[in-house]
Amino acid sequence: MQLIGSAERPLVIGTRASKLALTQTKQVAADLEQRGLKVEIKTFTTEGDTNRASLSSLGGSGVFAAALRVALLESRCDLIVHSLKDLPTLPVPGLTIAAIPPREDPADVLVARDGLTLADLPPGSRVGTGSPRRARQVALARPDLDLVDIRGNVPTRLGRVKGLGERATQMGLDQGKAKEDLDGVILARAGLRRLGVEAVATDTLSEVVLPAGGQGALALECVAETLERDEARILAQTLRIVDDEPSRLEVSAERALLRYLEAGCAAPLGVRAKLTWGNAHPETPAGRLDLTARVVGDAGQTVEVSGETTVLLGAARDQREFALAAAEQLGVDLAQEMLEQGAGEIVDLKASKSGAPGQAGETSANREQSPTSLAESATPASPLLNPNENKENNENPAAERVAKDLWGE
Numbered sequence: 001m002q003l004i005g006s007a008e009r010p011l012v013i014g015t016r017a018s019k020l021a022l023t024q025t026k027q028v029a030a031d032l033e034q035r036g037l038k039v040e041i042k043t044f045t046t047e048g049d050t051n052r053a054s055l056s057s058l059g060g061s062g063v064f065a066a067a068l069r070v071a072l073l074e075s076r077c078d079l080i081v082h083s084l085k086d087l088p089t090l091p092v093p094g095l096t097i098a099a100i101p102p103r104e105d106p107a108d109v110l111v112a113r114d115g116l117t118l119a120d121l122p123p124g125s126r127v128g129t130g131s132p133r134r135a136r137q138v139a140l141a142r143p144d145l146d147l148v149d150i151r152g153n154v155p156t157r158l159g160r161v162k163g164l165g166e167r168a169t170q171m172g173l174d175q176g177k178a179k180e181d182l183d184g185v186i187l188a189r190a191g192l193r194r195l196g197v198e199a200v201a202t203d204t205l206s207e208v209v210l211p212a213g214g215q216g217a218l219a220l221e222c223v224a225e226t227l228e229r230d231e232a233r234i235l236a237q238t239l240r241i242v243d244d245e246p247s248r249l250e251v252s253a254e255r256a257l258l259r260y261l262e263a264g265c266a267a268p269l270g271v272r273a274k275l276t277w278g279n280a281h282p283e284t285p286a287g288r289l290d291l292t293a294r295v296v297g298d299a300g301q302t303v304e305v306s307g308e309t310t311v312l313l314g315a316a317r318d319q320r321e322f323a324l325a326a327a328e329q330l331g332v333d334l335a336q337e338m339l340e341q342g343a344g345e346i347v348d349l350k351a352s353k354s355g356a357p358g359q360a361g362e363t364s365a366n367r368e369q370s371p372t373s374l375a376e377s378a379t380p381a382s383p384l385l386n387p388n389e390n391k392e393n394n395e396n397p398a399a400e401r402v403a404k405d406l407w408g409e
Contacts, residue, residue, distance in 0.1 A: 020195060
């Protein structure tokens with residue numbers, strides 16, 4: 001028997017081939033190698049990498065994950081590294097998020113010409129983002145800006161900012177491809193930090209823009225049955241160590257809210273959970289989990305809710321599950337509150353039309369997944385939405401279902 005992660009049977013990690021995806025996967029691989037595993041990296045091309053349409057028209061959530069998940073189900077890799085904000089909130093039967101490493105700062109930042117902050121940008125300044133969530137929240141603070149829909153990886157986006165063409169070329173953008181036609185772009189701090197270029201940020205937008213659910217966190221996903229096999233025992237133990245419970249609690253609350261509302265990452269909805277630990281009883285670590293969510297309509301209508309719950313941290317499995325249940329329930333409670341306050345009337349949320357919102361709030365542990373539920377979570381309603389044709393033909397039934405549900409054939 002060859003142990004997964006041994007020299008004879010290296011752990012194969014799948015990822016997208018973008019600069020950021022490769023960088024963060026290499027960081028995960030380096031951590032696993034320091035813990036004694038032998039690792040190889042294999043890249044795959046996803047729909048989001050090849051289709052240059054706007055993310056809102058593609059549906060956002062799922063366009064970067066589908067091909068990776070198909071590869072995992074077809075055993076072309078053992079584990080995949082996702083940016084958690086790009087991962088649909090509904091689980092794929094047979095797959096599990098085995099670990100969430102410590103989360104980076106989830107804040108969005110402005111990268112602007114001449115070191116300008118959001119407040120300093122002159123009226124009419126052209127600011128790029130591919131996210132309706134970012135665009136609508138920024139428009140609340142600065143309705144006088146011209147917000148431009150953009151696509152591309154981090155070097156491409158940085159190359160759109162006046163004066164940053166050379167920096168983008170140094171990061172790998174082809175010579176002469178930097179357009180330098182914008183006054184600024186909005187990006188996630190976590191991505192810039194992982195790429196080692198956080199210094200280009202000119203303003204932190206945490207007081208203006210709530211991030212996407214799961215932003216700043218990575219998800220290490222694998223086939224659940226694999227972790228139960230004897231040859232994966234070292235891998236399973238290692239992933240349990242890598243998993244960061246505070247990060248998992250935060251993103252579980254955020255994603256439970258999104259799952260209840262059936263809102264993907266292209267929805268104009270920001271959500272942020274923050275865990276604060278108390279020291280009153282060191283023998284029983286406890287913390288307060290605060291959650292805030294905001295949805296913004298196309299005319300600036302806003303619904304914002306916030307709440308908190310107490311969570312206990314314990315090493316035992318039942319303690320961890322109890323804490324996760326409390327985090328998810330907080331997300332469900334606030335999602336219900338958003339609907340009661342009319343969130344479904346200012347943006348197109350499927351949960352507001354389902355007639356049975358309680359079903360949307362069930363946790364991933366007990367929710368029965370319908371054949372079309374992945375497609376529903378991966379394609380939030382949008383006036384720009386266009387169906388994408390499935391370009392894959394797989395022999396693995398589970399892989400076929402993932403491709404069909406996420407690409408809509």
